[in-house]
Each structure stands twice: as structure tokens, then as C-alpha cells.
Amino acid sequence: MIEMNLEVNGREENWQVEPGETLLEALRRYHFKGPKLVCGTGDCCACTVVVGTKSVCSCCLPALKADGQKVVTVEGLAEEGVLHPLQAAFIETAASQCGFCTPGFLMRSYSFLKNRNPAVLPTEVEVRKALAGNICRCTGYVKPVEAVLKTARVMQEKAREQNG
Amino acid sequence: MDNLTLEQDQATSEGPFAVFGTSAGRVDGRGLVTGAPVYTVDYEMPGMLHARILRSPHPHARVLLVDPAQALALKGVHKVLWWKDLPQVPHTTSGVPHPEPAPYDTCALNSTVRYKGEPVALIAAESEALADQALKLVRVEYEVLPAVFEISEAVKPGAPQLHTQVEIIPGFKTIYDPAHNIAAHGEYEFGDVEAAFSAADLVIERHYETPTMCHCALEPHASLAFLDAYDRLNVVTSTQVPFHVRRQLARALDLPLRRIRITKPRVGGGFGGKQEMVLEPLAAALALATRRPVRLVLPRNEEFSASRVRHAASITMRAGITRDGKITALEMRASTNTGAYASHADTVAHAIGHKTLGLYRAQAYRYIGDAVYTNRPVAGAFRGYGATQGYFALESFIDELAWQIKLDPLEFRRRNHTEKGGFDPMDYHPGLNGLEPGRSITSCALPECLEQGAKLIGWGVPRPVDKGPVKRGLGMAICMQGSGVAKMELGGATLKLNDDGSFNLLTGATDIGQGSDTVLSQIAAEVLGISLENIILASADTDLTVMDYGAYASSTTYITGMGVKRAAEDARRQILAVAAEMCETDPASLSIKQNEIWGPFGKTGLTVSDVAIETLYGRHRTQIVGKGDATSKESPPPFYAQFVEVAVDTETGLVQLLRSVNVLDLGRAVNPALASGQVEGAVTMGFGYALTEELRFDDQGTVRNAGFVDYKVFSPLDMPEMQTVLVEDPDPTGPFGLKSAGEVGINGPAPAIANAIFNATGLRLRSLPMTPGKVLEGLENLTGPAPDAPA
Numbered sequence: 035m036i037e038m039n040l041e042v043n044g045r046e047e048n049w050q051v052e053p054g055e056t057l058l059e060a061l062r063r064y065h066f067k068g069p070k071l072v073c074g075t076g077d078c079c080a081c082t083v084v085v086g087t088k089s090v091c092s093c094c095l096p097a098l099k100a101d102g103q104k105v106v107t108v109e110g111l112a113e114e115g116v117l118h119p120l121q122a123a124f125i126e127t128a129a130s131q132c133g134f135c136t137p138g139f140l141m142r143s144y145s146f147l148k149n150r151n152p153a154v155l156p157t158e159v160e161v162r163k164a165l166a167g168n169i170c171r172c173t174g175y176v177k178p179v180e181a182v183l184k185t186a187r188v189m190q191e192k193a194r195e196q197n198g
Numbered sequence: 199m200d201n202l203t204l205e206q207d208q209a210t211s212e213g214p215f216a217v218f219g220t221s222a223g224r225v226d227g228r229g230l231v232t233g234a235p236v237y238t239v240d241y242e243m244p245g246m247l248h249a250r251i252l253r254s255p256h257p258h259a260r261v262l263l264v265d266p267a268q269a270l271a272l273k274g275v276h277k278v279l280w281w282k283d284l285p286q287v288p289h290t291t292s293g294v295p296h297p298e299p300a301p302y303d304t305c306a307l308n309s310t311v312r313y314k315g316e317p318v319a320l321i322a323a324e325s326e327a328l329a330d331q332a333l334k335l336v337r338v339e340y341e342v343l344p345a346v347f348e349i350s351e352a353v354k355p356g357a358p359q360l361h362t363q364v365e366i367i368p369g370f371k372t373i374y375d376p377a378h379n380i381a382a383h384g385e386y387e388f389g390d391v392e393a394a395f396s397a398a399d400l401v402i403e404r405h406y407e408t409p410t411m412c413h414c415a416l417e418p419h420a421s422l423a424f425l426d427a428y429d430r431l432n433v434v435t436s437t438q439v440p441f442h443v444r445r446q447l448a449r450a451l452d453l454p455l456r457r458i459r460i461t462k463p464r465v466g467g468g469f470g471g472k473q474e475m476v477l478e479p480l481a482a483a484l485a486l487a488t489r490r491p492v493r494l495v496l497p498r499n500e501e502f503s504a505s506r507v508r509h510a511a512s513i514t515m516r517a518g519i520t521r522d523g524k525i526t527a528l529e530m531r532a533s534t535n536t537g538a539y540a541s542h543a544d545t546v547a548h549a550i551g552h553k554t555l556g557l558y559r560a561q562a563y564r565y566i567g568d569a570v571y572t573n574r575p576v577a578g579a580f581r582g583y584g585a586t587q588g589y590f591a592l593e594s595f596i597d598e599l600a601w602q603i604k605l606d607p608l609e610f611r612r613r614n615h616t617e618k619g620g621f622d623p624m625d626y627h628p629g630l631n632g633l634e635p636g637r638s639i640t641s642c643a644l645p646e647c648l649e650q651g652a653k654l655i656g657w658g659v660p661r662p663v664d665k666g667p668v669k670r671g672l673g674m675a676i677c678m679q680g681s682g683v684a685k686m687e688l689g690g691a692t693l694k695l696n697d698d699g700s701f702n703l704l705t706g707a708t709d710i711g712q713g714s715d716t717v718l719s720q721i722a723a724e725v726l727g728i729s730l731e732n733i734i735l736a737s738a739d740t741d742l743t744v745m746d747y748g749a750y751a752s753s754t755t756y757i758t759g760m761g762v763k764r765a766a767e768d769a770r771r772q773i774l775a776v777a778a779e780m781c782e783t784d785p786a787s788l789s790i791k792q793n794e795i796w797g798p799f800g801k802t803g804l805t806v807s808d809v810a811i812e813t814l815y816g817r818h819r820t821q822i823v824g825k826g827d828a829t830s831k832e833s834p835p836p837f838y839a840q841f842v843e844v845a846v847d848t849e850t851g852l853v854q855l856l857r858s859v860n861v862l863d864l865g866r867a868v869n870p871a872l873a874s875g876q877v878e879g880a881v882t883m884g885f886g887y888a889l890t891e892e893l894r895f896d897d898q899g900t901v902r903n904a905g906f907v908d909y910k911v912f913s914p915l916d917m918p919e920m921q922t923v924l925v926e927d928p929d930p931t932g933p934f935g936l937k938s939a940g941e942v943g944i945n946g947p948a949p950a951i952a953n954a955i956f957n958a959t960g961l962r963l964r965s966l967p968m969t970p971g972k973v974l975e976g977l978e979n980l981t982g983p984a985p986d987a988p989a
């Protein structure tokens with residue numbers, strides 16, 4: 035076992051991990067059950083979390099690579115019980131069916147929106163490209179894409195209010 | 199249904215609906231978007247062990263000996279079980295009601311394994327990693343047997359025989375013809391078939407092939423088994439059919455049914471793959487043997503190679519038609535590959551013809567279906583349940599018939615499709631006086647579906663000719679499904695009133711992502727006149743909820759919805775009776791609106807909560823519980839029209855989907871957003887079935903593409919522009935006029951795309967998936983120009 039320190043959803047964590055353990059395995063072992071194991075090979079993005087500023091497939095990242103980093107999982111999106119606009123949009127548009135892919139879609143879209151200028155709305159194609167690696171077997175992607183576009187509009191409005 | 203229901207329907211239909219028909223967010227939405235630990239794989243218990251399955255490396259072999267000594271020597275490995283340790287009670291795993299129409303041809307672990315990947319031994323250890331390590335240390339002695347993989351080979355004399363005849367139990371199915379590996383067989387005729395063929399101007403025959411398809415629910419199969427304080431076996435499991443699993447598990451492990459409790463937490467997608475007992479007996483056997491909680495989760499590659507698949511099918515269509523575009527006779531012969539065990543073989547083999555041919559009016563019909571054992575993974579239920587295979591053949595064939603007589607395929611369908619009134623000709627059953635009718639066509643908005651779809655896709659609008667290598671084309675298909683199975687369903691619920699005017703809605707129905715928790719809550723709230731947040735739903739727990747057959751055959755909203763409606767009516771009646779005494783008036787003059795009791799002159803000042811307090815703590819002490827259940831007399835088909843536009847690159851063979859118009863007649867939409875989501879999801883699966891998805895095997899029965907890299911499901915970037923239209927034409931039998939929505943959409947894309955490829959290039963592909971390779975090969979062999987655009 036190797037000791038590592040990191041921040042998960044804003045809280046300091048001190049973990050003991052196995053040398054080959056993936057970030058996903060460690061997260062789930064430390065009770066962050068939001069990120070899901072689906073393929074374990076980087077082909078579905080259900081395990082997506084944000085490390086630093088980037089979204090990554092946590093099933094392919096050795097846990098130790100996150101040593102000293104800030105990690106955000108789906109559990110960290112809501113602030114003090116208030117849903118992130120993305121989460122609200124996923125509920126409003128019925129973008130989750132079985133919900134198993136949802137944490138991955140949320141985290142990938144979260145980092146996509148966070149890393150761009152909120153004043154400029156993304157096109158549908160841009161959203162689809164951003165989500166290209168995320169598999170959903172239930173929705174046909176119509177409503178998840180709609181949810182992200184809707185969130186972008188909400189964030190644009192928010193940014194406008196803050197600047198204006 | 200009965201008159202009572204119809205009258206009450208009208209009573210509740212007076213004002214505008216408060217909750218019903220709105221796209222209320224899912225009742226479970228918040229949990230899903232915050233990553234709440236709600237799936238079986240998220241459950242953990244103190245002292246829990248992790249299980250793994252040792253699988254056969256041979257497609258057909260006898261398991262002579264399992265020697266666990268070395269594995270058990272590993273610290274932290276607790277148990278290794280093989281077939282000698284488990285009861286050898288033959289059963290079926292197909293999650294359908296007792297008596298299952300399936301031969302009892304499998305045991306929890308079989309002494310003869312019949313596909314590569316069949317479980318041979320079970321291991322429980324302190325961690326998954328340890329269990330994995332232990333797998334490699336178990337020594338197994340096999341006697342390898344000859345294997346057979348293709349339908350055509352398996353039925354030949356001298357082919358390896360997979361099963362001997364099962365014990366004959368009255369009321370249960372036996373194996374149809376074990377000597378020829380035929381698990382199930384069905385023959386059906388309606389009308390004078392030969393006369394109908396003679397009446398035709400043209401008799402046409404074509405052959406179609408469909409592949410093995412994987413469910414790919416993102417949540418894997420998972421079961422957590424443990425013994426509770428009463429020494430009862432509890433299994434928390436990812437299933438669509440908790441009550442069928444309880445019954446089958448009792449049989450498989452030779453336990454009294456009363457000792458078993460099945461609970462279904464949130465299920466991460468099923469699509470039929472979980473309408474089946476898969477892991478439950480294995481996890482349970484380990485829990486019983488170790489007396490520790492044991493969790494068994496299928497790794498993804500085993501999901502592909504050793505869970506359940508859609509039956510590959512080989513279908514021959516034959517029809518008689520007249521020159522003026524009428525069908526006289528329709529005939530279908532289908533053979534399916536059921537793999538190592540029969541499971542859903544019988545029902546699916548029947549469904550291929552019985553769910554499809556009745557879509558068209560003809561003088562006579564004939565259907566012959568077979569399910570054949572091979573040394574392939576077990577085929578089971580899969581969204582569409584045989585209809586998907588059947589419609590690829592039927593709707594491609596209908597297009598071919600139309601072209602034969604130079605009629606617009608849309609017009610040909612208009613002239614021949616079924617309509618409201620009368621019975622489904624494929625649903626007659628032998629009775630005392632010959633065949634007696636089963637389900638009737640109680641509603642049908644197909645004409646409107648066709649009209650709307652044609653308009654949106656631009657059917658019949660002249661199109662520019664594509665000069666380059668990329669050719670565009672339009673295609674269409676129509677189909678229907680059921681709403682449950684007529685006379686075969688049972689579902690229901692109870693509603694218990696709490697102090698604050700809220701209700702516990704306990705139902706055995708299983709939400710597998712389709713949103714039934716939300717829809718059933720909406721129905722209860724609507725009937726009770728209370729707000730949605732006052733419905734607290736719990737599902738499903740075989741100890742607490744009334745019997746429900748589970749989520750399959752597109753039944754939940756129609757059947758359980760009816761049961762919930764009755765339970766709510768029962769509770770409402772009880773509430774109003776107490777309220778009437780409280781206000782000294784006649785209950786018939788009272789109603790409930792927005793959680794309040796209303797009289798003829800407006801609000802009475804009483805709320806539902808006041809009534810609850812009165813019954814729980816006041817003078818009228820009683821616990822109000824509404825109970826309702828429903829069975830199905832009918833199974834009104836939802837009708838569906840699929841239109842697509844494709845672009846075929848004649849140089850690369852690549853078929854690109856440009857647009858998809860999906861039009862569904864679902865009677866009524868309880869929740870339009872959830873209903874359209876069902877269609878979009880089903881259609882997307884249908885795209886994969888049409889173009890990319892096929893589980894491939896080598897000649898030794900090894901799966902070649904057990905992962906998302908090589909088994910390609912549609913991604914966000916592969917999607918066409920999609921438009922979904924819900925046509926509402928209330929069905930007289932459904933609760934609030936609704937029919938089903940969950941499956942039917944998967945049947946449309948494959949034939950519509952095949953028809954569009956033909957429209958674009960003149961190439962008729964009769965085998966799925968329609969890969970670039972098949973397109974290129976087909977184009978090379980093509981003679982003659984592309985057909986004219988449809989009139």
C-alpha cells in the first residue's frame with residue numbers, strides 16, 4: 035500500500051492505494067460510488083471525473099497520478115444541496131433514463147462548459163464532439179445533448195448577470 | 199377492460215389533468231444526477247466477499263473434476279463451488295410466468311457445459327483481485343465433446359446432440375426434437391393458405407438473415423446475496439423480474455420459496471437481458487456456503503460473451519400479391535439460434551411471426567418457427583422480443599413487393615395495413631370450436647403516423663439526382679408491438695396513507711430506466727387528486743409488494759398502470775367515505791383536488807392529511823390502504839412509422855444516417871418526455887442493429903469482439919438528426935387510454951435503412967448488420983441502374 039494525498043470535491047483525503055490500482059477503483063473503495071465502472075478500458079466514459087482542469091476516464095488513470103491533485107466527481111457538482119445547472123437540466127429534459135451513464139455525461143459536459151467562454155454558446159455539433167466518447171444505451175443522446183445546450187444558455191445568462 | 203374502469207375514466211377525465219400528461223421530471227431524477235449509490239454494484243456489506251466465475255474454455259465438455267485445493271490455499275479465498283456442490287435441479291432461467299413455456303434444461307451449474315464461457319466453478323474471496331488470482335489456480339478436468347455452432351449444421355442428422363429429453367411435467371414444455379437439437383417449434387395457419395396463394399397474380403419469396411446482438415446495458419448484471427437475522431436468503435439484484443427470480447431461485451437451489459427475499463434496487467438498464475435469472479443462484483449458493491454476504495458482478499467482457507444475447511435468425515418470406523397491390527397470402531418461416539439453453543427460445547420463436555404478420559391484411563397466413571440449440575451463448579429476451587428480427591424481414595419484404603409491382607412502398611402499405619376493429623389474425627388460439635380470437639385491434643392511428651412521417655421526411659417530394667459517389671435515399675417501415683401479453687399479465691400496487699397526506703406506493707413493477715417509477719407515481723397522484731411529491735414509491739421487494747410480473751413485453755405502464763389506478767381509486771373511495779362522515783355529507787358529492795377535499799360548493803376545509811390524522815389518531819381509527827391489481831384482457835398494439843434518410847458512399851460502402859423521423863401512436867402519453875425518450879433510445883439501438891452491431895465468433899465458438907471497441911454501439915457523433923412525434927389516439931382498454939412505448943421503436947430502423955439503401959443505390963441488402971463490406975460487395979455485383987425515387 036502506498037500513501038497519497040489529494041483533494042476530492044473540496045475535501046482533503048489521505049488514501050492508501052495499491053500500486054496498480056486505478057483512480058476509479060480507489061474512488062469507489064473510498065465510497066465515491068458516483069463514477070461507474072462499465073468497460074474499464076477507456077471506451078465508454080462512464081467513469082469520467084475531473085482531475086485538475088481536465089476530464090479523464092478514471093478507469094484508465096493510476097490512482098497515484100492523482101496524488102496532490104484536485105479531483106471532482108459527480109458527488110461534488112451540487113453545492114450545499116443546490117444542484118448545478120447541468121444537473122437541473124438533466125432532470126428537466128429527462129436526460130437520464132437508467133442513469134448509469136449519467137455521472138460520466140455530467141462530468142464530461144461539466145469540464146467542457148467550464149473550459150470555455152460562457153458568453154459564446156456551443157453548437158450542437160460541438161456538444162456532440164465533446165461527448166463523442168460517452169456511451170449511453172438508453173436515451174439515443176437527444177436529451178443529454180439538449181440538456182448540455184440548455185445549461186450553456188443558463189450559464190451564459192449567469193455570466194451576463196455577473197458582468198452586467 | 200371492464201365498464202367500471204371506463205366510467206371512472208370519464209369521471210377523472212372531466213377537468214384538465216393536473217399531473218398526467220405532463221413531462222414531470224423523474225421522481226428519481228435527483229438521485230441519478232447526484233451520483234447516489236443506488237445500483238446493486240454500489241451496495242456493500244460488512245464482511246462481504248467478492249465472487250468470480252470460472253468459465254469453460256471449451257464449447258462443449260463434461261466437467262469431470264474440479265480440484266480447488268491450490269486456490270483455497272491462497273489466503274483470503276473462502277470457497278470454491280462446482281456442480282457437485284450444488285443441487286442438480288433442472289429449471290429454466292427465462293423470466294416469464296409459471297408455468298414457463300420453456301423446457302427445464304439447465305441447472306445452476308451444469309455437469310456438461312455447452313458453450314465457451316459457461317460457468318464451471320464459483321469462487322468467493324476477500325477481494326475481486328484475489329478471486330481473479332484464485333481462478334487461475336483451480337484445476338479442472340474436462341472430457342471435451344464435439345461442438346456445433348450454426349443452425350444449419352445443428353439440425354443435420356449426426357450433429358452433436360446438446361440435450362436429451364427433459365423430464366415430462368404436465369403443463370410444462372419439453373424439448374421439441376432433442377435428436378435434431380430443435381428446442382422449440384411452432385406452426386400456425388389462419389385461413390386457407392393454398393387458396394390464398396392461388397388467388398395471387400404474383401408469388402414472391404425472399405430470404406433474410408439477422409445477427410447475434412448484445413444488450414450492452416451499461417450496468418452489468420450484479421447480485422448481492424446474504425442471510426439475514428431470520429436465516430432467510432436475501433438477494434439484492436439487478437433484475438427486471440424479481441418475482442420470477444424468486445420462484446426460479448427457489449427451484450434451482452431447492453429452497454422453500456418463503457425463505458427467499460428478492461429486492462431490486464435501481465437497475466441500470468435491462469432491455470431484456472435482465473428478464474432472466476443469470477447470477478442470482480450463483481451468488482446465493484456462495485452466500486449459503488460461506489454464510490457471508492457475497493457480491494457477484496459480471497466483468498464487461500463476460501457481459502458480451504456469457505450473459506444473454508438476441509437470437510440470430512434466418513427468415514424466409516413468401517407472399518402472394520395481386521397486380522393492383524393487395525396481399526392475398528403471407529407466409530414466414532424462421533429459424534433462430536437459441537444457443538446452449540432454451541430460455542426464451544419458444545416464446546421468441548413464436549413472436550417473430552405472431553408479433554409481425556398481423557400488421558397486414560391478407561386472406562391467409564402461415565408461420566413456422568424453430569429455435570435451434572447450438573454451442574453458442576444463450577439467447578434470451580431482448581427489446582422487441584423476436585418482432586425486431588421479424589420486422590427486418592417483413593418490412594424489407596413489403597418494400598420489395600411494392601417495387602415488384604411498381605407501387606410507392608408507402609402507398610402499398612396504406613392499402614394493406616391493419617386498421618382499428620377486428621382481431622389480430624396472428625393471435626387466434628385453438629379453442630373448442632376451432633380457432634378462437636385473442637387480442638383485438640382496439641385502436642390504430644397508423645394512417646396519421648404515416649401522414650405525419652411522410653410530411654416531415656419529405657416523402658414523394660422530387661429530389662435532385664446525386665451526381666457524385668455519395669447517393670442519398672429515403673426509406674420507411676411500419677410496425678407494431680403489444681402492450682403486455684393478452685391474458686398473460688398480472689401487476690398491481692398498494693397505496694398506504696400517512697399522517698401528512700402522503701402515500702407509500704408499493705409496487706412490484708421494476709423501473710429499469712424506462713421511468714415507470716415516475717409514470718406510476720403520476721397515475722396515482724392524478725387519480726388521488728394529490729401532488730406528485732406526496733407519492734413515495736418503493737419498488738420492488740418480494741416481501742413487501744404485491745405480485746408483479748415485472749418489466750417486459752412493454753407491459754408496465756399498461757398493466758401495472760391499470761393496477762395503480764385501481765389502487766388509487768380504492769384509496770380515494772376510503773378517504774372520501776371518512777371525509778363524508780367528517781362533514782356529514784354524501785361521499786358521492788366529494789372529490790379530491792390538490793390535496794384538499796372538495797364538496798359541491800367548493801373546498802370543505804379538509805385536507806387529505808386531516809383525513810389521515812382522523813383515521814390514524816381520531817375517531818375513525820383505521821389504516822387506509824388502497825389495493826389494486828390488473829390483468830390483461832387485451833394487448834393493444836402501439837403502432838409506429840419509421841422514416842429515414844441515408845447517404846451511401848458508393849466508394850467506401852459507408853452508410854451515413856442523415857435524418858430519422860419516428861412517429862409513434864401510443865394511445866396517450868402519461869409523460870411525453872419519458873415516452874419520446876423511450877422511442878429515441880429504442881430507435882438508436884435499432885440503428886446499431888441495422889449498421890454496426892454483431893457479436894462475432896471464430897470457428898471454435900470464441901467471441902471475437904467482447905468489448906465496445908469492436909462491438910460498436912452508436913455514439914453521440916454517429917447520430918442523425920432525429921425527430922420524434924407522439925400521436926395520441928386514446929385506446930379504449932388502457933388506463934387513461936394509453937398503450938405501450940418501450941419496445942416498438944427498435945423494430946423500425948433496420949428495415950427502413952435497408953429500404954433507404956435500396957432507394958439510394960438499387961442495392962437490396964438482406965443481411966444485418968449492413969456493414970461497408972456488405973455494401974461494397976453488393977454494389978460490385980449489382981447490375982442495372984438505381985430505382986427511381988418513390989412516386
Ligand code: FES
Pocket residue numbers: 070071072073074075076077078079080081082091092093094
Ligand atoms: S469505465 Fe472507464 S471508460 Fe468505460
Ligand code: FES
Pocket residue numbers: 129130131132133134135136169170171172173416466467711
Ligand atoms: S441512461 Fe441508461 S445508459 Fe444512459
